[in-house]
Amino acid sequence: MFRRKMYDVLLDWKSRSQGRTAMLVEGARRVGKSTVVEEFARREYRSYILVDFAEASRDVRELFDDVSDLDYLFLQLQLRYSARLFDRESLIIFDEVQMCPRARQAIKQLVRDGRYDYIETGSLVSIRRNTRGILIPSEEERAQMRPMDFEEFLWARGDDATIPLLRQAFASRRPLGERLNRRLMRDFRLYMLVGGMPQAVDALLRTNDLRVVDDVKRVIIDLYAEDMHKISPSGVLSMLFDAIPAQLAKKSSRYHVSSVLAGRRSQDILEQIAQLEDSRTVLIARHADDPNAGLSSSVDLGKFKLYLADTGLFVTLAFKDADFTDNIVYGKLLSDKLPVNLGMVYENVVAQELTAHGRRLFYHTWPKPGTTRNYEIDFIVPDGKKVSPVEVKSSNYRTHASLDAFCEKYSSRVGRRYLVYTKDLDRDGAVDCIPTYMSAFL
Numbered sequence: 001m002f003r004r005k006m007y008d009v010l011l012d013w014k015s016r017s018q019g020r021t022a023m024l025v026e027g028a029r030r031v032g033k034s035t036v037v038e039e040f041a042r043r044e045y046r047s048y049i050l051v052d053f054a055e056a057s058r059d060v061r062e063l064f065d066d067v068s069d070l071d072y073l074f075l076q077l078q079l080r081y082s083a084r085l086f087d088r089e090s091l092i093i094f095d096e097v098q099m100c101p102r103a104r105q106a107i108k109q110l111v112r113d114g115r116y117d118y119i120e121t122g123s124l125v126s127i128r129r130n131t132r133g134i135l136i137p138s139e140e141e142r143a144q145m146r147p148m149d150f151e152e153f154l155w156a157r158g159d160d161a162t163i164p165l166l167r168q169a170f171a172s173r174r175p176l177g178e179r180l181n182r183r184l185m186r187d188f189r190l191y192m193l194v195g196g197m198p199q200a201v202d203a204l205l206r207t208n209d210l211r212v213v214d215d216v217k218r219v220i221i222d223l224y225a226e227d228m229h230k231i232s233p234s235g236v237l238s239m240l241f242d243a244i245p246a247q248l249a250k251k252s253s254r255y256h257v258s259s260v261l262a263g264r265r266s267q268d269i270l271e272q273i274a275q276l277e278d279s280r281t282v283l284i285a286r287h288a289d290d291p292n293a294g295l296s297s298s299v300d301l302g303k304f305k306l307y308l309a310d311t312g313l314f315v316t317l318a319f320k321d322a323d324f325t326d327n328i329v330y331g332k333l334l335s336d337k338l339p340v341n342l343g344m345v346y347e348n349v350v351a352q353e354l355t356a357h358g359r360r361l362f363y364h365t366w367p368k369p370g371t372t373r374n375y376e377i378d379f380i381v382p383d384g385k386k387v388s389p390v391e392v393k394s395s396n397y398r399t400h401a402s403l404d405a406f407c408e409k410y411s412s413r414v415g416r417r418y419l420v421y422t423k424d425l426d427r428d429g430a431v432d433c434i435p436t437y438m439s440a441f442l
Contacts, residue, residue, distance in 0.1 A: 002198055003155045004036045006145050013141060014044060014117065019088065022107045022118035022137070024097070027145035028280040028309060029227065030220050032198040033121040034095050036145070045117070046089035049081045053099035064102040067109050074115070091117045098122040107137040123227075123279065144280070147196030147310040149356040150188060150437060156201050170441045173425060173432065181424040181435055188437040189333050192349050195312015214324045217316040224281050231279075236261065236272050241282065244306045245318035248344035253365040253374050254287065254303045266302035273304070283307040283351050285361035285379070291406075292413055293385050295362045305363065311349040318342075336422070343394030346436060347378060350392050350420055353440040354379060364389075364406070375402040381442055383415030390442060393421040398428050418442055 006025065013023045025033050034052075041048035051060065060080060063073055077092070078085055085092075097104045097120040110118055120140070148156065151163040162184070169176055176184070194204050194213055197220055203213045228237040243260045250256075257266045266273075276282050287303035288295045308314035319327040329345065332338045338345065351361055359381055365374045379390040387410075391403045400419050407414045407430070419433045420442075426433040434442070 001035055001039045002152065002201065004032060004152060006036045006143065007040055009143050010040045019114050019117055020111065021139050021141045022111055022120060024120045024140050024142045025145055026122055026142060029123060029223060030197055030199060031145050031147050033145050037093055037119050037121055041091045041093060045091045046086050047083055048091040048093060049077050049083045049085065050093040050095055052095040053103065054096040061100050064100060064106050067106045070109065070113050085116060087115050091119060094120040096122055105135050105137065108139055111139040146356055148198065148201060149196060149353060150191050150440065153191045153196060153201060156205065166438060167441060169425065170438050175425045178424055184437050185422055185435065192311050192345060193315055193330055193333055195310040197310055197312060200312055210330055211324050214316055217313055221313060221317055221320065231275060232272065236269065237276060240272065240276060242317065244308060245314060245344065247306065248347065249341055253376060255306050270301060281309055283309055283355050283361060285351065285363050288362045288364050288380060291364045291380050291387055291410060293382060293387060295380060295382065307348045307351040309352065311345065311352050314348045315345060338394055340394065346394040347392050350379065350436065350439045354442065357440045375405045377402055377406050386413055386415035388416045388418060389414065390418045390420060393419065396421055396423040398433060400431055403431060
């Protein structure tokens with residue numbers, strides 16, 4: 001099993017909760033929820049029972065229709081799963097809990113009983129669709145699991161030293177040297193291509209063959225497509241999802257729904273956008289109409305950009321209809337010769353890294369005087385009582401017209417200003433120039 005940050009989240013919950021709450025680990029399919037939870041159970045408890053509701057029999061599901069006699073319930077679970085439970089030393093896992101809403105509702109009584117600990121896993125969009133008619137337990141904490149970030153990717157490759165050292169370098173703003181920067185960018189570009197889905201990372205480590213990695217990612221994308229058709233048989237969600245690379249390639253100031261769904265506008269499909277967000281397969285950047293420290297207060301719900309939650313999947317989705325050998329991103333990105341029109345890959349990975357480290361995504365656009373074009377700040381992050389604008393470049397160029405114009409327009413609101421690019425740490429006037437692999441520290 002790969003080392004995952006979710007494990008530490010669960011450790012903290014176990015220590016802090018002492019059985020007073022259950023933990024719901026939610027996230028997109030194939031991000032490794034079940035794997036990390038079972039490993040946690042195996043290492044941190046005397047015994048555990050894993051009830052996988054995707055495979056559980058009707059008899060097991062029916063046990064949760066009436067939980068008035070918990071002694072009977074626990075006896076049945078121990079017999080059916082051939083495991084002994086010990087007071088305050090055992091964990092019961094409800095895997096894919098959305099498949100058995102009654103089990104989730106039973107959490108209230110189970111936690112109140114206090115004998116064992118409980119962890120649930122599931123996909124948020126499916127959980128919400130399967131909560132009609134049940135009481136959501138207030139004794140439930142939630143933690144969101146995402147694809148592996150760059151640090152977890154390095155851990156998988158046996159490197160647990162690089163990120164702490166980079167964090168020190170970022171804090172001191174001391175350049176690393178061009179040779180070291182080239183090596184780190186090469187490692188980061190490999191991460192961009194492979195992504196953070198555990199199966200894709202495992203395929204890389206086993207085979208060192210990007211074709212095999214690409215095959216794994218195609219299977220995951222097909223799985224997501226099937227899930228989306230179950231939620232939206234009309235195909236609307238799948239169409240919106242598939243169009244993300246093309247929409248970003250246009251360098252438009254927003255996701256143009258009408259170019260994907262004829263005659264529809266963003267305001268017409270807010271429910272579908274919410275479903276996409278709940279699926280955790282995409283990331284949404286909201287347009288901040290009036291960028292200030294309270295970014296959420298000025299968003300335009302009808303104006304947004306969509307990214308994939310995993311940049312490795314983004315690369316594969318961009319060329320889903322072509323054979324691997326036709327996917328120019330792999331060769332070009334590895335050799336650091338990515339065409340300008342594919343710079344969207346860098347924008348997607350910065351969105352992924354910011355989100356992985358607790359940042360919500362906001363951006364801002366405004367008209368260029370005397371033209372029909374716009375200035376655009378790719379991301380805006382809170383900086384105390386101010387905001388920090390972030391401009392992403394897919395190359396080593398240090399031009400930043402939009403950044404300069406933003407800082408002039410909102411001078412009293414601006415904290416630090418960042419240019420994220422492919423070269424070493426540097427400073428250009430008031431602008432901090434940051435290599436892409438440090439975007440998590442913004």
